Amino acid sequence: MRRRDFLSHSAALAALPLAGAPAFAGWFPGAGTHRADAVRVNGARLNGWLTAFDRIGRTPGGINRVAYSAADLEGRAFTLGLFRESGFSPRLDAAGNIFARVEGTDPSLKPILIGSHVDSVTDGGNFDGPLGSFAAIEVARTLRERGVRLRHPLDVVVWQNEEGGTIGSKIFIGAMTDADWDKVARSGKTVREGVGIVGGNFAEIASAVRRKGDIACYLELHIEQGGLLEKAGRQIGIVQGIVGLRWLEVTITGFANHAGATPMDQRQDAMLAAAKFTVAVNDAVRGEPGRQVATVGRLTVTPNTTNVIPAQVVLTVDLRDLEHATIDRFTGAFERLAREIGAATRTSFQFKRLVESEPALAHPALMDAIQSSADALGLSHQRMPSGAGHDAQEVARIAPMGMIFVPSVGGISHSPKEFTRAEDVAHGADVLLNAVIAVDRA
Ligand SMILES: [Zn+2]
8 A cells, every 4th residue: 555545544534433542431441550441361262272273284394384285274174163163153255264253233333353364384383373363263252251242243354375475365455466366375376276275266256355444443463573572571562564665676787807817906896896785785774763674685696706706796675664755765875875885896786676565554543442452451562563564464455454463482483483472372362352342442
């Protein structure tokens, strides 16, 4: 989504009675001081589900539930079982996303949507996705067990193929391109084939698409996948948004010459220029406050030979931030630095944009609802961007979005070492539960 669109989208949403402390006062009077008002999920039950799920797709290398594989199907069957065991009737949309609805008391209201995914990367962990999916089921179950009727319908969703490019949620918002449909998952199946494999119906795919105004809001609980919360000793991350990304390809041209016969002051060394540029990018990004990150991740050196001064280097820069303007500003800074380094090394730099994705910002009122919930539960929290992509970034294009993070031990994710402590699992689900109630009553 373009940032401009988001702002006008936000303005339209201002009509929604989501924002403002007074609206939540009845539920969390003086946030943090009336903790008896906060409700809690059954954390032991939720952790038990995650432990049982850990055996599915478990290999010596880690969890392998890549989309459309046998283990993915087994994981989805397990998840469908949790819905049924919890008293819900799950259904598949045409994309193969799993949905279950709890009806609200006011038929005029649009649904609150909560959920995540259960597919994994290759050699991944058990918490990236399943945490938010199972917590959403647990939240719906807790509401029913406690006899809490929401005004809004509550839809619990488990998106298909998140790790292969947020596919299920991208279908849901109608943003698929031909290239997306032809993408091959690590299981060897294309997305087009995958829809049928997970029980969807490609011929009816349009019926899976939702538009702006169809959803009241979307909330997703997820592990942080980084180490900020653990380092800060905080229990809950209130996600400000999912960072936008720009990939630049930089071609540096020098002149190939003999490594022995060419004096040091007569060289046009593209590799030396690339090295200086790599350091300059790092210094520029670290030289300012903020959460912007940039990485020079790939270098292709020509002729890549021991005794020849490099004639050309093609390198990539991966640049990310929550603000589109910051991404633009650093792109400009990199281009200026390249001109200086080019002049000093007698090389030339050419920039090309390879990939661009816009930041997806969380809705301020949903951040407030998450914060009030954490306060009411007595949990410490901080606001932070998400450096990783999530289904929430897709849904944010059609509905207000909020995300809750809980700590990853050691900041490790997409690894068999991925782990989130049982108490943090329960805390995250508790915050999701109370945020849903707060948003519903606001
Ligand atoms: Zn995930």
